[in-house]
Amino acid sequence: MLFQSLYKTNVIQGKGSVLLVGDEFCTSKGGISTINLNVARKLTAAGAEVYATVLEASEQDERDAERDGVTLIKPSVSQGFDAKPSLDWLTEYHSVHFPHLPPNVSCIVGHVDVTSRAARKIKEERFPHAKLAMFGHVAPEETEHYKSDEKALGVGRKEASIQEDIGKADVVFSVGARIHRHYDRFLRRNRVDHHIFLPKPSRVFSEANVSFDEESEKVRKPERIVLSTGRVLNVEMLKGHDLAAGAIDKVAQRLDGQYTLRLRVRGIDENDFKESKRILEEKLRSGRVKPTLLPYGTQEDIRRDMENCHLVLMPSRAEPFGLVGLEAIAAGVPVLISEHSGLAELIEELSEKLEQPTFRHCIVKMKGDTATDGDAEKWAERIEDVLKNARSEFAEARAFREKLLASKYWEESQQKFLQACGITDDPSAEAEGGGAEADDSD
Incomplete structure (x- = not known):
């Protein structure tokens, strides 16, 4: 009835x-x-x-x-x-x-x-x-x-x-x-x-409360938190988790003494926890960074992750679109995304259409040089630059967010x-x- x-x-x-x-x-x-x-x-x-x-x-x-x-x-x-x-x-x-x-x-x-x-x-x-x-x-x-x-x-x-x-x-x-x-x-x-x-982007992200925390910078060794998302086991090459971990390890060695560096990975199945942790720790070989693995979460969980990090990574070697990168941009947090993604194409198109060349700043050009660690080095350079200039990066991310949402693309x-x-x-x-x-x- x-x-x-x-x-x-x-x-x-x-x-x-x-x-x-x-x-x-x-x-x-x-x-x-x-x-x-x-x-x-x-x-x-x-x-x-x-x-x-x-x-x-x-x-x-x-x-x-x-x-x-x-x-x-x-x-x-x-x-x-x-x-x-x-x-x-x-x-x-x-x-x-x-x-x-x-x-x-x-x-x-x-x-x-x-x-x-x-x-x-x-x-x-x-x-x-x-x-x-x-x-x-x-x-x-x-x-x-x-x-x-x-x-x-x-x-x-x-x-x-x-x-x-x-x-x-x-x-x-x-x-x-x-x-x-x-x-x-x-x-x-x-x-x-x-x-x-x-x-x-969902309003969950476009109304996120993201800002650079000036108070946290007053301690002797401020934190720098890097967030990546997605399952690791069996897709670490596809999603670029190996690149992220390898790059973070390089950055940790270069910034040793300046910051407490943390890597958080959201989206781990509890049955994959041990193996996922092993995969990441193989690339974090210096031992300076211990990865924090987090389970699958709601949009609200991911928003809170973004509100408490300094950088979101999307280092996929192939990504049909890349929704998490879009969500990070909408939240106003600094983000680095792979050029091999549909999102990178959208950003390139919008940067030209809206005459905003700085939009391209978040796209990482990759060499495809996995065997000699060339791509990890490329990501390390970009990650280090963002983390060392976090204050200005947050200001740019806020402006990017406003222009992206105003475009109603x-x-x-x-x-x-x-x-x-x-x-x-x-x-x-x-x-x-x-x-x-x-x-x-x-």
Whole structure:
């Protein structure tokens, strides 16, 4: 009865429901979930009825969803059935575990390559007349060879699997120009609408309280805290954790006696703690810095990390976009990002468009010289410079933040997304939406 009532309401308003196919509603495990959450808020603010599938939901997730105007759909589990929820529940067994999807779905949204297959199957088997939209986040050909030989050998299969899904979509939104280039030829050949999607920083970060702490500089040996994020085990080469640790070790030796240097890494699975610590300590060979490994955290946790650090690093050897770097810029904390990222391309474009050449200051040009430690040396030079000139770096970061947010670079791409979902971004709807965008309003 509830769904039927919602259906009648939406028909009167001329809007259907949007189903976001995701495995979680929290944002602790990376960019896909963060973008899914921000998209949910954008849709509800525009007046859409939004439903989001999850495999599990904490009490905090429930509260956040209610605040954002999103209806969470959790799996149905038979009594005595104790299997751990998995993506198969959404993909192969959605009719069993998610029988209670709303009847009036007009648009289904999936994310490559986590829930794209599930979104496609739900559309084909239950909502054939709904529009299928997908977000592109990954380019396996760029990233897999930094993980393992097995992953590298499987690139062709993974690319083919992704193409099988996105080729059936009505519209694909690639996160950043780098991913858009990767899939554009295939999608044009298959006549699938294809657009660039530019994420907007969450208000959690754009309203962060970041400043250079003058009082802390009065002690004999001030602290300098460097933050990096993301899983280490099996992706240390891809994410550049080896570069970060090796560079920090060099900086610690050069600045010995001037500062107490700390390296914090947020996003470690508790099962990977020992091995992740070993990987980092192998590069921190002088013993001057002991890494602090922190578990997966919410956006609020990461914001607090940023408020208490002097520099955020994103040293990836390949990064399709790089949301954490964008969040750091929005928070107003000094940041260094790899040139091999979609974010670096966005910054280059904005620096030219806004005539702000200093935007490029945060991009680190890499040599690709892993064997002789050349890249670690390059990062060490840049890290040392930022930490020694922290006061002026914080001032520059604050100015960067203000200009980036004032540019509203994200608006055009997000309007296209609303239109693709059949939603008109009505300002009056946003005003009526209450807390729908409490953390991400325009």
